[in-house]
Every structure is written in C-alpha cells, then in structure tokens.
Amino acid sequence: MRIALALLAAATLSGAALAKKAEPTVCPGPVPTQLFISPVGEPFRPQPDGGDPVTRWFDGADRNHDGQVTQSELILDADRFFATLDKDHNGELWPDEISDYEENVAPEVKLYRARQPGAAPAERPSAEAIKEARERMKRRAKGDGGYDGPMGAGRYAFLNVPNPVAGADADLNRAISRDEFRRMAADRFRDLDPNLTKALTLATLPRTPAQIEANRRCIEKAKEKASGRTPEKRKEPARP
Numbered sequence: 485m486r487i488a489l490a491l492l493a494a495a496t497l498s499g500a501a502l503a504k505k506a507e508p509t510v511c512p513g514p515v516p517t518q519l520f521i522s523p524v525g526e527p528f529r530p531q532p533d534g535g536d537p538v539t540r541w542f543d544g545a546d547r548n549h550d551g552q553v554t555q556s557e558l559i560l561d562a563d564r565f566f567a568t569l570d571k572d573h574n575g576e577l578w579p580d581e582i583s584d585y586e587e588n589v590a591p592e593v594k595l596y597r598a599r600q601p602g603a604a605p606a607e608r609p610s611a612e613a614i615k616e617a618r619e620r621m622k623r624r625a626k627g628d629g630g631y632d633g634p635m636g637a638g639r640y641a642f643l644n645v646p647n648p649v650a651g652a653d654a655d656l657n658r659a660i661s662r663d664e665f666r667r668m669a670a671d672r673f674r675d676l677d678p679n680l681t682k683a684l685t686l687a688t689l690p691r692t693p694a695q696i697e698a699n700r701r702c703i704e705k706a707k708e709k710a711s712g713r714t715p716e717k718r719k720e721p722a723r724p
C-alpha cells in the first residue's frame with residue numbers, strides 16, 4: 485500500500501512537472517546569447533567563451549563588486565565609454581566621432597527595424613517616409629517613444645532609446661559634452677529605477693527585446709522537437 489501511495493505521489497509530481505513543462509516561460513534548452521547595448525550606448529557582443537553580455541557589462545560597471553550598480557557607478561561607466569569615443573580627447577564628441585560610433589562601434593543604432601526572416605526585401609522608402617522616420621528617431625532619442633516597438637539600440641537594450649549617444653545632445657548643438665553624457669547616464673538610471681531603490685541589480689533589470697525574442701524562438705524549437713516536427717530546411721542548390 486505504502487509503495488502504491490509512493491508511486492501515486494511520484495506520478496502526481498511528474499504530472500505536475502509535465503503540466504508546468506507544457507507552457508514554459510523560460511526555454512528549457514540553451515538560449516543563444518544576444519548583443520547587448522548598455523544604458524550609455526556601449527555594445528557588448530556575444531563571444532564564444534565570454535558568458536552573457538549583460539553580465540559582462542554589469543560586472544564592469546559594478547566598480548565595488550557589491551552586486552549593485554548605483555547612479556554614480558553608471559556615471560563612471562559613462563565616463564569610461566565617453567573616453568573611448570572621444571578620439572581627439574577634447575572633452576566633446578563632435579559629429580565625426582558620433583558618426584564613427586554609428587558606423588563602426590554600434591551600427592545597430594542606425595537600423596530602424598530588423599527585417600523578419602523570409603520577408604520580401606523592403607522597397608526603397610519615399611523621401612516623406614525617410615523624413616517621418618527621422619522625426620520619430622529624434623523623438624525616441626529623447627525618450628519620447630514606445631508606440632511602434634523597439635528601434636535601433638532599443639532592440640538590444642533595457643530601454644527603447646534608438647541612439648543613446650546621439651540622444652545625449654541635450655542642447656542640440658551637434659556636439660556632446662562630457663557633462664551632457666553624464667546627465668544622459670543619470671537620466672537612464674532614473675528610467676531604470678522607477679521604484680527609487682537607488683541600485684540596479686541583475687535580478688531586477690528587465691530583459692532586452694532581443695533576449696525575449698531569442699527565448700521565444702528557443703521555446704518554439706523545443707515545441708517542434710517535442711511534437712516530432714522538424715523545422716523546414718532550406719533547399720540546397722543543386723550541384724552541377
């Protein structure tokens with residue numbers, strides 16, 4: 485009888501585990517790591533043995549290694565990144581240095597929206613559409629966005645700010661001073677700390693849209709595997 489009860493309990497437990505498995509929110513398999521763009525705009529790219537890019541950024545920003553990033557630590561992180569962008573060391577980012585960031589450091593900030601796999605190539609946008617997109621980028625760079633999904637850097641970041649570096653130019657004089665960059669970091673900290681805890685932790689920071697999408701894809705794959713279906717493979721070109 486005892487054995488039967490134990491078996492029943494084990495069956496119930498595994499049933500509960502299976503029920504939980506049926507609707508996973510976190511993929512059971514390994515989720516590929518994604519590019520991360522820090523709150524001050526620095527990209528952290530996945531590396532074969534580099535661990536999670538978000539953790540890499542966090543560990544560097546957390547100067548005293550107490551598991552929390554404070555506002556002053558985020559400002560120090562901004563100072564460190566600013567120094568790498570300020571190539572001529574004049575204390576300001578000028579248009580050529582901002583372009584270098586957009587072209588070579590984090591070209592992802594230029595992209596409005598990733599094309600879905602399998603979608604037809606986009607048509608050349610009209611001049612009016614380009615103008616509208618530019619206006620939208622300006623509004624979003626100032627943090628006034630959110631109605632059209634994540635854009636630019638926002639796809640890889642905690643906040644939907646398409647270009648955190650260009651967006652730091654508060655007085656719109658096309659140069660970013662170190663003070664403007666620091667104020668941007670302080671603003672980003674406040675955005676990330678709505679409950680005024682005065683410290684960011686890995687556990688409470690949000691996941692980025694890229695991480696959420698990678699998790700969703702991983703779950704889909706796991707479901708396909710469990711149901712015995714295999715994702716459609718691309719046709720290989722015929723060999724001569």
Ligand SMILES: [Ca+2]
Nearest residue numbers: 546548550552
């Ligand atoms: Ca700390």
Ligand SMILES: [Ca+2]
Nearest residue numbers: 570572574576
């Ligand atoms: Ca400079």
Ligand SMILES: [Ca+2]
Nearest residue numbers: 653657659660
């Ligand atoms: Ca400025």
